[in-house]
Amino acid sequence: MVSRQQSSRPGGHQSPTAEQPSLSISVTDPVKLGNGVQSYISYRVSTKTTNQEDRGPEKIVIRRYSDFVWLHERLVEKYKGIFIPPLPEKSAVEKFRFSAEFIEVRRRALDVFLKRIASHPHLRSSEDLKNFLTADEEVWAMEKARLLGGSVFKKNPVDFLQMFKEVQTKVTDVVLGKDKPLEETDSEYEKVKRYVEVLEEHLSEAQKQSFRLVKRQRELGQALSEFGKAVKSLGDCEGGPVGRAFSGLGGQSDILSVKLQLQAQELLMKFEEPIKEYVRIIQSIKNVMADRAQAYRLQKDLSEAFKLKELNLEKLRLVRPDKVAEAEVEVREMKVQSDVARARFEDIVRLMAQEMERFQEEKAKDLGAILQDFARAQAQLAADTADAWRTLLPELDQCSAEDMQTLQPSS
């Protein structure tokens, strides 16, 4: 699944600019750094540009989880309307943070995260991405400090206004008796929203069951191992051909138990986690849907506010001509804002449509590959199981024959 993302996207989507180098990114080598409470895991992020003309050298940086979070937040802010690839979750339980499995799961998820960004026609050209991938340690540290420090004021004026307008909107709504936030009534969009919601339910269910499968398969492996041990002891007690038969049974149980545990691990990494990632992707879609709703409300509000201001202007012309000039300026400003807000909303709508299409394509491919891998892995496991048990049969035949011998007096 993930490997598909490494190659440049086939045509069929809004074309990334042709000169854009395609990126090959990987996240590897988790290393525990720091002491005690402040310890954390760092990851090696390696980037190669695979452009024919400009084969740059491999760029390697060290990043930690919070750095990825930063990148994610930047992208969410800047690219409204785009489904930003999701991050793996923070860990709830402290001591689980450093378990080998958790680290590996997280590493894979971060790897997928960057690969998805790198293969996205818009996101791949993000400055923030470039910084993330290439900034040396000191530069990176400075950048982070600067950006985190000024986070309250880094929003541009329109955003600032937007914040203000949100408050205003709420007040207006309350005053005018509108309790419900204004929503689009586009029936097509409604369908999309509904689709996303139901899909999330289904995928969550599949993820839940696949997680249970991993767990149960592990338990089965464990049970087989215990069974093998007990049976071997019993065989030692018995001795003779029966003892050997039990020994064989125990031996194969051991072998299979190991296979099962390994396969359970694979199932987790290649089946359960990818499905989980898709659940997260859907959540990121829902974020965009929320953004869209917000943008809709904003442009609606600003448009109303503009209309109001226009009306007031007309009134003022009659009543207070001295205020007219000022008011005219305000009206013009309002119009600009309203237009900007509407443009942004329409942007989001347009982008979303593209993104949905892209999402469907990706999903079909990804999930198809996931399911196919699953089927193949299960087939392999079953075949291995059959083989392992089958090797016992000739030995069992021999044991039976020997047992028969001991019964007959030599004749």
Added chain:
Amino acid sequence: MMGSEDDDSQEARLFTSTDAMESLVLDQTPMPHPFLSNSDYRIAMSGSMPLNESHHPLISSTSQKSLRDSFRKGFQDSPNSSSRQSLREADFVEPPSYADAIFTPYMGDASPEHENGREVGSSSSSSLHSFPTDTDTLVIKVTQPQKSQELGTSLVPGGRSYVTYLITTRTNIAEYKGTDFSVRRRFRDVVTLADRLADAYRGYFIPPRPDKRIVESQVMQKVEFIEQRRLALEKYLSRLAAHPVLRRSNELRLFLQFQGKLPLTPNTDMASRMLDGAVNLPRQLFGDSSAVVPPQEASQPAKGGRDLVRLFKELKQSVTNEWGGVKPAVVDEDRAFLEKKEKLQDFQRQLGDASQQAETLVKAQQEVGEVMGELGLALIKIAKFESEEAMTNTQRVHANDTKRIGTATIKASRFYREANVQSVKHLDQLHEYLGFMEALHAAYADRSNALLTVQTLMADLEANKLKVEKLNQAASKFFGVDKNRNRKIEELNEVVKVNEEARDCSQQEYDRIKERNRTELERFEKDRRKDFLNMIRGFVMTQVGYAEKISNVWTSVAEESVTGLFTSSSGSSTSN
């Protein structure tokens, strides 16, 4: 072919069929009754011949060849037909096995004749029906539980209700005088049967009877409880029917055939037993020559309520054995036996462990099967949803692929669960044999008790002899004739004689039990080895078979998906 048998069984041959395949095996001598024919029994058990080689005049009229009851279906399933052949021949050398009664059908074998229409995995009857009718069969079924009302007991007004079961038997064993018959019995009757068998067949590995399970009367009426009990009864009776000696016992025959109230004495409740004992005690203490255990009782264990004096004495003896520092006259010199006993204890431990782990394993397999089913359902739901919403062809294809894999997952889950059901049937043998250990312990306890009796009687004898000698010495010192003393000497000599007889009897009984222990153990070990080999093989074959099936399911769907992905233009992905 079967060289050793042919020489010994000339007369038996006259009565057997001429089927060339079958060897001539005489059944275990049926001499259970302790009060009769001890000598006959000893003849029968002379030497250390294994059961199948014993023969003696008494059973000539009833000699039948015995086809091995436990012709395991497993052998039929074996792909190797030549080994099947050789196994079949070897079967006839052996007496029927324990495990016949716990034979469980393998994959695909349904018990066709169960009246309730449900498969009874553990009924031996199913296996026996496939045999030609001139074999020594005894097939028992337990059906039709019915509630009955006890006629007003003295204390409780209105009766208490109880359940009776219809016990149906089909047999061609001659003693039974009849081939098909049925009776109604209640659980209490089974307890009585078990108790009487335990008394009469000391030293044998008697299959343990179903537990009494003291539950309140409400529970007793529940369908599940009754059904559980019915199954347990059928299993128990079938096991008895498979035991070469017990199947011919009078006790069993009466139980199966006698219409009306079961003519076997139940162990009465503690109170009346204690009463009996109290009545006997004065007699025994002050008494007549029944201060000595009469010979016929010497070959019986001390009964709870009735033989208090004897119990005390034997208890005293056992304490003497432990702490007396003096070795009793007869010691269980059978070193091999003691070692064996320890080994068996070890074995029991391991077996218990294995049985437990098997249970865990089976549960774990079940869970995997279940969750696979749920995963499959979730996938199918997704597929259905996606195909409804699909707008592009890619989406349609994807939905279709998902559906196929979801279906495969569900199929696999079904196979997992089926495999598990079969595995349970095989691995259950571990559990069954664990249950059998109880029978072993009882048989060995019989032996210990018999030995104790012997030791006690010997001690008694010594003591009495000493008394006689003392009196004789005293008499020889005086020249007069002391009528009292002489009478006493007379009496004591009588006592000594009785004592000697009793000791001899008890010694015989002890030897008899020892021998039974030995042969039963041999049989048990043989059967156990065979049954375990079958179990392992059956289990492994089940696993192989189902793993192959599951693998096929996955492989075929994985391959289909591949084509599906690359032919996205044609909406012609193979349907499932």
